Amino acid sequence: KMLAPDTAPAERAALIKNFKATRLSIPTVEAKNDEMTATARDIVLDRVDAGKFDKFVVAGAEAVGGDDLRLKANALTVEGGDFSTVATALIAGDPSRFGARARLMKFDGLTATIRETGPKDKAGLVDVSLAGVRSNSTIEGDVTRSSTFAVDHLVVAPQKGGKLHRDLAAFGYERLDLGVKGVANYDPATKALIVENLTFDGV
Numbered sequence: 001k002m003l004a005p006d007t008a009p010a011e012r013a014a015l016i017k018n019f020k021a022t023r024l025s026i027p028t029v030e031a032k033n034d035e036m037t038a039t040a041r042d043i044v045l046d047r048v049d050a051g052k053f054d055k056f057v058v059a060g061a062e063a064v065g066g067d068d069l070r071l072k073a074n075a076l077t078v079e080g081g082d083f084s085t086v087a088t089a090l091i092a093g094d095p096s097r098f099g100a101r102a103r104l105m106k107f108d109g110l111t112a113t114i115r116e117t118g119p120k121d122k123a124g125l126v127d128v129s130l131a132g133v134r135s136n137s138t139i140e141g142d143v144t145r146s147s148t149f150a151v152d153h154l155v156v157a158p159q160k161g162g163k164l165h166r167d168l169a170a171f172g173y174e175r176l177d178l179g180v181k182g183v184a185n186y187d188p189a190t191k192a193l194i195v196e197n198l199t200f201d202g203v
Helices: 007-020 085-091 165-171
Strands: 019-034 037-049 052-065 068-072 076-082 101-107 109-115 127-141 144-160 178-185 192-202
Touching: 144 165
Parallel strands: none
Antiparallel strands: 019 037, 037 052, 052 068, 052 076, 068 109, 076 101, 101 127, 109 127, 127 144, 144 178, 178 192
């Protein structure tokens, strides 16, 4: 009932606040509409208590949308997560009150082929891949004091015939290969967020 679409926000919030489990395991979650089918596999949640958890893992996911979308996502791991503000945001009906924190997040990347927007006879296909995303945070109480983060090799490679392929070719490129990493520190006394050692990589 907590995940059912017709559950009232206040009732869903109460269920989230009171939910506890040593381990929650879901073999498969599937979502469908007229345009797309998406499936997530082997979802495991350890030591859940009122929106906080020790570890959350999704082994992988796939999505298919006709000829316009093919996506395969690798494993996602989150440790030391706190999503307890979901209940507060639902009760208030204010999404801005939702804030998530996690000590560690690791995503092992994805591959996808996506059609450009526009008329189908003119829109080309774009191959996208991501080697990975990771972050490590130091949390004190309800405040994330510092985080290191990295996005590795986001590659955008348009297939021939599409607008993006023509646009990149005009500048002498066949694809983009991007990455970023850095360190963020937050001072709650001054409410200052300082980002240091920010490095961008691009080809």
